[in-house]
Amino acid sequence: MTNRKIEFMVGLFVLAGILSVLYLAIQIGGARFFGRDSYTLQARFSSASGVNAGSRIEIAGVRVGTVKKVELNDKFFAIATLELPKELSLDDDTIASVKTAGLIGDRFINLSPGGSGFPLEPGDTIVDTESALDIESLISRFALGGIDEPSE
Template sequence: MNTNSHVEIAVGLFLVLGLVAFGWLALRLGEVSWLTGGSTYTLYAEFENISGIKTGSEVQIAGVSVGSVAELHLNEDGKAIATFKLNKGIQIPKDSIASVKSQGIIGDKFIRIMPGGDETNYQSGEIIADTESSLDIESLISKFALGGVK
């Protein structure tokens, strides 16, 4: 074998190893559940008003991000349903409360879960029963400005 064929073999091996590494990284970051075992689970919550929350908003417990909002839609009763993807190690007791909160006065909105003390936890696919909807500051200001506050 000449020197050119050694270089071509080395370059070929380098490319194959690079493609394998890229494929593994793409599958790992894309969280393909059948390959990685999945690092999240899904919970749902029903709100009267979820204004300001969008797909990708954080889900927090005690100020620590434990997941994100994966989807928002309306149910047949016209209530907002938020789908959460939570980290697998996080357990949410059955008497927990999910509420829409704001980071500061005009900051981004997020979902805060206040864990309860129940011994049984929500399982993947269940709906959080107790929720507190978003506070609509605009309607409060308009009520105050127009004299509707008593």
């Protein structure tokens, strides 16, 4: 009888371990099985370099959403599709900026809410955007003498 009890306890322990690993995998992977109340907006950038699907969206340093996809439109602008929670209402003068976390960190989109009083509807496009500072081009311009010096 004690052998059966030990096998039962080991079975429960293994089952709890498998469930724990599955839970952690889902949490880390960001998978969702039930739909979250969210809506999408688009942001038009001249360059969205470093921003990919899954990149975070922040307001005042707080993560509020994720980037669903980034694609090129027919006028050669990068269009980022942003997924935001329903309770977050943004005005049409919101500014979307591509920022870098740290000196060489990953890129994310920072939203600076406006105050116009005209809310963006799901599917609308944020046109007030700032692309990331391209350090490589600045260094190459400086190294190759592309920066104009003031005339005397």
